[in-house]
Amino acid sequence: MLGFAHSLPLSLLSFLLISPIPTWQASLGPREFTELSSSQIYTLIHTTDPVKNIDPSNPSSHLSKILIPRAPDTENNTLVRSHIISTLKGLDWHIEEDEFTDDTPIGQKRFTNVIATKDPAATKRVILAAHFDSKYFSNYPMNQFVGATDSAAPCAMMLDLAEALNPLLEERSKRLEDGEEDDEDVADTTLQLVFFDGEEAFFDWTNTDSIYGARHLAEKWHTSYTLPNTKRRLLGPHTTELGSIEHLILLDLLGAPEPRIRSFFPDTAWLFDTLSSAETRLGNSGAFEYDKDGKTDGRPEIQTWKSFFVKRQGHPTTFGYIGDDHVPFLQKGVPILHLIAEPFPRVWHRIEDNADALDIPTMRRWNLILRVFMSEYLNLRPPETHPREEYQDNVQRSVSELL
Template sequence: MFRISRVISTVAIILLILLDLLYFLHIWPNSKKIICDEIYFNDTLASILKPRWSGSRGHAEVANFLFEQLNSLGFLAIREELFDQRKYTNILGILNVDATRFLMLTCHYDSKFLPTAPHYVGATDGAVSCAILLNIAKTLNAYLREEFSNRDDIGLVLVFFDGHESTLAVEEDYNSLIGSRRFAQVETIPLLNIEVLITLNLIGAPNHIFLSHFMNTYGLHERLVDIETKLGKSGQLTKCHTLFHKIKDHESDIEDDHYPFLSNGVPSMHIVPHAYPEYWHTQMDNVTNLYWPAIRNMNLILAHFVYEYLQNHEELSSLVHKYSFVLPNGGP
């Protein structure tokens, strides 16, 4: 009798393992081994981590660096210059320019000018997000240049917005969003052609988790959770707390460069932590205080997500739903 019970228990365990395997095969079709280039990421971040408020020498250097990197990675690199009391420059890169729809990944590259902290580099506030976007392009470069190239159903756009930070009253913490407002206003990419927009910000502090902010892209947020779980089970992630959670925080959000697009009905995801980093808008927001396990895992999770979205476009685009969106408190 004991032997029979043991056999039944063994069979049950095997069945659970098989069911688990089938589940992940279902949520991860056409999976591939993706390895992030950590040396490239570190070098990229080092090139961005400098004071770079709009109009500064560091700002021009970072803009040139972003443009050159997009060129070298095979993107059509564009400088979108605009004037609003001073010159601002959005930097964007496009793959498959003739596609009918686009996945658009965005962040801001300018840093805030702080009179009390002239060497403020905004590590979590822009710099890490910029490096992540370029690292996704570098990690997936062979796929993007070969298999993905010349598709007409989906293209990829990376946008590094300028004018995110307020400049007229530098002591204030509100965002001006000059670059993203102008981009949406003139439709640098036609808004109807942006299938989903993903904005990254404030990434790299310890103990932060990432929740869903919008119901119409909750299915994609669930996919991020599933990808993190899969990578964790396969031993590919660095030891760290869980980043993405299937929690709907749809009543709150942090103002960011996705707002001008949201107000025009573009489905959006905001990859931003549940709270501001401890050293936000202080000189302590530097490389010393970054939490590297979370950054490494975020790099890998997002690279897998972008690959999966592009590779299985028809399936994943069906998870995105359109509806008119009202910004919290009426929006900016």
């Protein structure tokens, strides 16, 4: 990704102002999320261990599988892509491999975006995305660059989210099929995970040497029309794949301690605030208490935590100023929520962007925030779990094991 000046170039700004926004996005605006209860949040925190998938010391974690040099069109890139695909296929997600070739400063390269959709029959989708490639370097030791924050950790977080929410997504699908879902607008929105290939420039960041996968996919979806869906409410006959995206939420440069996350776009400022609200409720509940032994303490009075999110002040005037995978979609009218640490981590594009740059409590917090935020976005319904009941069950289990 590339840090721009504090406003987009005039040519791009003009394009944004005159470019027609797809009808679907033009009708979007702030909407009420049904907040989860404290016991539902407790379920999300404890049902699936929020650390196991992002622990670099665990060789079976998703992070460990991704944390290798994985520049485009290399064997390691294929290994990482295969791990992502096998994980999501195992959860019964629909997988599309968007493969193409493009010219680069070092010759033609093959790229493959991975698009995973929980319900491909849904008429709308919210996309959570990150790039899975690592930056290409030709010489040792930089050719061992693993891009821990950029963006191995975000990819591992996405896989963790898929595992944590999968049973709830399947339950919601059953409610929808049985006609038990009240809010059709929310019910007919599915979760889609996009893993972009070729985000990094091979040499210097330019309009042609960067975001290869995102540029290809945005154009492909912009020119691909959806077929009418006979199972659910019909979209118009001329709706493009791009037009069915509610929001694209892009993760990048995450996993280092104390990230500062800003709201870059006025039309998604309300969504930024909703995400921040999820963090606040989790923090105030004691959910962020964590030590190296994995112990947590839910007493709010001992909490000392600092928000990841920079509070918005006044009226935003920027349209964003960081070049990243979201740009081709932004240019075509897709609402963007860009979750990127700014300032960038100090290890950005340095060999030190490895496991040592990552902070497990920070990544754990991201996992919890995403679980709550996406559950509320998609109107998922985690079961009510009461801490006291779980504690009693654990005590009884321990006693039984001793006997």
